[in-house]
Amino acid sequence: MEMKFAEMPKPQEKIEGAQEQPVKAKESMEEKVKKLELEQQEQEKNPEKRGENFIQRKLSGLKEFFKKNSETIIISALGLAGMASFFAGAEVFIRAGQTVDLEMAKQMVSMFGSTGNAILTGISAMGIGSVAFFGPMIAEMTSKKKI
Amino acid sequence: MNQEIEKQMQEKKQKVINALVSIGFSASEAEKQISELGGVITMSILKKVIEENPNQSLNDDNVQEFIQSRYTKDDIGKIVTEESAVVLMDYFKEVTKNLSEEEKQKFFDQLK
Numbered sequence: 177m178e179m180k181f182a183e184m185p186k187p188q189e190k191i192e193g194a195q196e197q198p199v200k201a202k203e204s205m206e207e208k209v210k211k212l213e214l215e216q217q218e219q220e221k222n223p224e225k226r227g228e229n230f231i232q233r234k235l236s237g238l239k240e241f242f243k244k245n246s247e248t249i250i251i252s253a254l255g256l257a258g259m260a261s262f263f264a265g266a267e268v269f270i271r272a273g274q275t276v277d278l279e280m281a282k283q284m285v286s287m288f289g290s291t292g293n294a295i296l297t298g299i300s301a302m303g304i305g306s307v308a309f310f311g312p313m314i315a316e317m318t319s320k321k322k323i
Numbered sequence: 324m325n326q327e328i329e330k331q332m333q334e335k336k337q338k339v340i341n342a343l344v345s346i347g348f349s350a351s352e353a354e355k356q357i358s359e360l361g362g363v364i365t366m367s368i369l370k371k372v373i374e375e376n377p378n379q380s381l382n383d384d385n386v387q388e389f390i391q392s393r394y395t396k397d398d399i400g401k402i403v404t405e406e407s408a409v410v411l412m413d414y415f416k417e418v419t420k421n422l423s424e425e426e427k428q429k430f431f432d433q434l435k
Contacts, residue, residue, distance in 0.1 A: 223418040224348045224356075230417040231359045234410070238366040241373075 342433035346422060360414060367406040 219225040336357060343353035372390060373381065381389055390399060415434075419427050 221421055223343075223346045223421070224352050226420065227343075227348070227356050227414065227418045228352075230414055231356060231363060234363045234413075235359070235366075238363065238370060241370055242366070 338434060342430055343418070345433065346418065346426065346430055360410065364407045364410050367410055368402055371402055371406055 219229065336354075339357055340348075340350060340353040343356070344350055348356075369386070372386070373379075376389075376393070379389060394402070415431075419430055422430065
C-alpha cells in the first residue's frame, strides 16, 4: 500500500520529541534528589524523626537476626509482650531487694500481662534499664560540663 | 504492691514522655516510641540469650522456662540491665544529637 508524502511521519517532530523527554526526566530526577536531600536534612534536625529512624534500624537488624535463627527460635508479637513482662517483673523484684521466687515472678508476669497494655509493657522493659543506668548515663553524657 | 509498681512505671513513662516532648516530640509519638523501645529491648535480651545458647531449640512456649532454669535471678537482672542500657543510651544519644550542650543537660535533668 502506498503512502502519500503528507501522511508520512515528519522526522523532525520525532527528533524534537525524543530530545525533550530525556531533558524533562533529568530535571525531574534532579528535583527528586534535591527533595530527598532536603527531607533528609530536615529529618536530621528533627529529634522525633531521628528517634523513629533509630528504632526502625534496630528492629530491622533484630528481625534479620531472628530470621537467620528461625530454626532456633520463633518469637511472636504475643510472646514478645509476655517476655517484656517477664523480664520487667524479674528485674523489679531484684531492684526492690526482695527474694525473687518463681511464684512471685509468675505473679508479676500475670500482673503486667493482665493489663493488656502494650505501652505499659514497653515502659516496664524500658524502665528497668533506666533505674540502674540513667544516673551513670547522664553522668557520662554531661561529664564534659562537670570537668 | 502491684499497684505501687504500676504507679511507678506510669510515673517513669510520663517523665520520659515529658522530656521527649520538651525537645520537639508530640506526646503521641513519644508514647509510641517508648512502646516500640520496649520491644527493641526485649528482642535484644532474647538475642543475647540465643547467642549464649546457640544449640537450643527455643520458642514462645519454652523460652521463659529455659531462661529460669539456665540463669540465676541475678544473671537475668544483669542481662536485662545491660541490654536495656545499651538500647536506651544509643536512643537518647541519637535523639539529642543535634541539641546544644545546654539543651542536652536540660533534657537529661528531666530523666533523673
